[in-house]
Amino acid sequence: xxxxxxxxxxxxxxxxxxxxxxxxxxxxxxxxxxxxxxxxxxxxxxxxxxxxxxxxxxxxxxxxxxxxxxxxxxxxxxxxxxxxxxxxxxxxxxxxxxxxxxxxxxxxxxxxx
Amino acid sequence: xxxxxxxxxxxxxxxxxxxxxxxxxxxxxxxxxxxxxxxxxxxxxxxxxxxxxxxxxxxxxxxxxxxxxxxxxxxxxxxxxxxxxxxxxxxxxxxxxxxxxxxxxxxxxxxx
Numbered sequence: 001x002x003x004x005x006x007x008x009x010x011x012x013x014x015x016x017x018x019x020x021x022x023x024x025x026x027x028x029x030x031x032x033x034x035x036x037x038x039x040x041x042x043x044x045x046x047x048x049x050x051x052x053x054x055x056x057x058x059x060x061x062x063x064x065x066x067x068x069x070x071x072x073x074x075x076x077x078x079x080x081x082x083x084x085x086x087x088x089x090x091x092x093x094x095x096x097x098x099x100x101x102x103x104x105x106x107x108x109x110x111x112x113x
Numbered sequence: 114x115x116x117x118x119x120x121x122x123x124x125x126x127x128x129x130x131x132x133x134x135x136x137x138x139x140x141x142x143x144x145x146x147x148x149x150x151x152x153x154x155x156x157x158x159x160x161x162x163x164x165x166x167x168x169x170x171x172x173x174x175x176x177x178x179x180x181x182x183x184x185x186x187x188x189x190x191x192x193x194x195x196x197x198x199x200x201x202x203x204x205x206x207x208x209x210x211x212x213x214x215x216x217x218x219x220x221x222x223x224x225x
Contacts, residue, residue: 032211043115043203043216044156051211089156093211100169101146101205101214103156 008087010108019077021107023090028071030092034101035064035075039086044103047075047088077109085111116140119204119217127225131192134220138185138206144168145187146207146214147179151200162187194224 013019025033031052036044050057050064050073057064063076073090087106094102116139126132138145147159149172158171162181173179176194181187191198201221205214 034213036216041218043117043205043218045115046213046215049213100158100161100171102158103148105155 008106008108010110012110012112013080015080015082015111015113017080019075019080019084019109019111021075021077021088021109023073023075023104023107025071025073025090025092025104027092027094027102028068030094032093033064033066033073034091034093035062035073036089036091036103037084037086038089038106044089080109080111082111082113085109115215115217117204117206117215117217119202119220121220122218123221123223125223125225126194128194128196130194130224131190132194132222134189134191134202134204134222136187136189136204136206136217138187138204139215142206142208142215143185144207144209145181145185146205147173147187147189148203148205148216149200150203150219154200156203159189191222196224198222199224 034049035047038044048059048064061078065074089106090104091101118137120135143164146161149157159173160179161169165181179189201219203219205216207214
């Protein structure tokens with residue numbers, strides 16, 4: 001498959017474990033945050049989002065936590081599966097006239113059977 | 114399937130040449146965004162269109178240009194290509210600024 005990055009932070013977990021992927025954002029004015037998953041050879045795929053008036057949001061097997069005080073975002077994946085192996089990006093909306101989505105550098109998640 | 118279609122999937126061309134990448138957004142989405150993904154730079158925002166009008170510019174080189182047509186499809190034109198332009202180019206579409214973007218599977222451009 002195609003690599004999307006050679007120097008990404010990597011998180012290696014065993015199948016069935018819970019995974020936590022962290023992200024720091026820089027702009028305190030950002031008010032909307034999204035986690036994307038990118039598998040080899042594919043475009044980023046939306047996982048879950050959260051707005052700045054919330055500090056936690058849950059989806060199916062995933063939870064996003066937002067700590068605005070320290071500008072930190074995390075993605076928790078419960079019961080990680082081999083199919084979860086991918087690069088995970090956090091993205092923020094920075095209002096600059098017209099909103100544009102700015103991506104972090106990504107974390108590679110490797111799940112071993 | 115995100116509903117965003119990009120063509121071609123792969124493109125190999127020589128330095129100095131010009132190429133056009135095409136994107137059809139999801140049905141109903143008025144906004145189209147172009148991103149460049151290279152190994153050392155991650156996903157970099159290039160440009161955004163909304164209903165045919167340019168709305169925001171990111172790190173787009175002067176050699177690159179884009180447009181969105183009345184049927185909402187968009188084209189990204191890359192000219193005077195250099196080796197460093199080799200990358201994945203993604204198109205995304207969205208309903209409004211504060212909703213998730215949906216990405217196509219990209220065009221892999223290789224400049225030799």
